[in-house]
Amino acid sequence: MAELLRTEKLRKYFGMVSATDDIDLRIEDGVLTSIIGPNGAGKTTLINLLTGNLLPDSGKIFFQGEEITHLPTHKRVKKGMCRSFQIMNIFPKLSVFENLQIPVLSLLDRSLSFFKHVRSHHDANERVEKLLTEIGLIEKKDLPAGTLSHGDQRLLEIGLAMAPEPKLLFLDEPTAGMNPVERLKVLENIRRLSREKEATFVIIEHDMDIVFSLSDRIVVLHRGQILADGKPDQIKEDEAVRKVYLGEEILWERV
Ligand SMILES: Nc1ncnc2c1ncn2[C@@H]1O[C@H](COP(=O)(O)OP(=O)(O)O)[C@@H](O)[C@H]1O
Numbered sequence: 001m002a003e004l005l006r007t008e009k010l011r012k013y014f015g016m017v018s019a020t021d022d023i024d025l026r027i028e029d030g031v032l033t034s035i036i037g038p039n040g041a042g043k044t045t046l047i048n049l050l051t052g053n054l055l056p057d058s059g060k061i062f063f064q065g066e067e068i069t070h071l072p073t074h075k076r077v078k079k080g081m082c083r084s085f086q087i088m089n090i091f092p093k094l095s096v097f098e099n100l101q102i103p104v105l106s107l108l109d110r111s112l113s114f115f116k117h118v119r120s121h122h123d124a125n126e127r128v129e130k131l132l133t134e135i136g137l138i139e140k141k142d143l144p145a146g147t148l149s150h151g152d153q154r155l156l157e158i159g160l161a162m163a164p165e166p167k168l169l170f171l172d173e174p175t176a177g178m179n180p181v182e183r184l185k186v187l188e189n190i191r192r193l194s195r196e197k198e199a200t201f202v203i204i205e206h207d208m209d210i211v212f213s214l215s216d217r218i219v220v221l222h223r224g225q226i227l228a229d230g231k232p233d234q235i236k237e238d239e240a241v242r243k244v245y246l247g248e249e250i251l252w253e254r255v
């Protein structure tokens with residue numbers, strides 16, 4: 001399996017707190033990986049380090065074999081690493097199509113001529129249509145983005161993150177705040193996109209049903225370290241993981 005991303009002894013401390021404690025992690029191409037762990041385990045810090053929103057105290061990050069430890073976020077995006085945007089990045093009054101057109105045009109380096117030539121940018125529009133089909137929003141392309149359901153807005157966010165055609169895409173709680181129908185739709189889309197190898201997904205998620213139904217591989221973080229790493233069935237049976245999630249560890253330590 002080809003390696004997309006690798007960390008070597010990646011470390012980030014906040015004062016005395018080891019948010020990321022010498023983590024060695026490999027992300028393989030095409031393997032849908034979920035990162036889970038209790039609150040404060042270090043999930044967000046790890047993703048921030050990988051995407052360049054934070055710099056580590058020590059350790060290294062490699063993307064497709066090339067060291068990127070200190071590369072700014074926008075340069076990581078150019079290399080093919082993206083992160084889903086939050087809802088704030090959606091323009092509610094613009095149509096779904098126009099929302100996607102903005103990053104696609106700007107990636108084609110034509111943002112300056114945006115207002116003059118929107119209609120004539122056939123290649124950009126084709127790319128937008130393809131994205132809309134991929135995320136399952138083609139039939140809603142002319143609706144103002146603000147009128148979409150919460151689930152469809154999250155799909156649009158995923159589309160925005162996919163606009164640069166990333167090889168690796170981080171999604172932070174992609175189904176947060178959704179009803180079960182929307183959740184299923186988003187999950188099915190992520191699963192399909194992953195199968196179609198449009199991108200390799202790394203997902204941070206709290207909902208264990210989602211994690212176990214969606215993931216090829218699960219990495220469990222606890223106190224800044226990797227507690228367990230394996231296929232969903234292996235993680236389900238893992239004693240250390242059970243203890244952390246059942247809160248038994250605290251009792252254990254007191255003994
Ligand atoms: N900016 C920060 N300043 C101080 N402490 C932080 C900061 N960000 C995270 N932490 C601490 O680092 C640890 C890991 O946090 P975080 O990565 O947010 O965990 P998770 O996303 O798994 O809930 C926690 O103990 C948290 O309090």
Ligand SMILES: [Mg+2]
Pocket residue numbers: 043044045
């Ligand atoms: Mg977090």
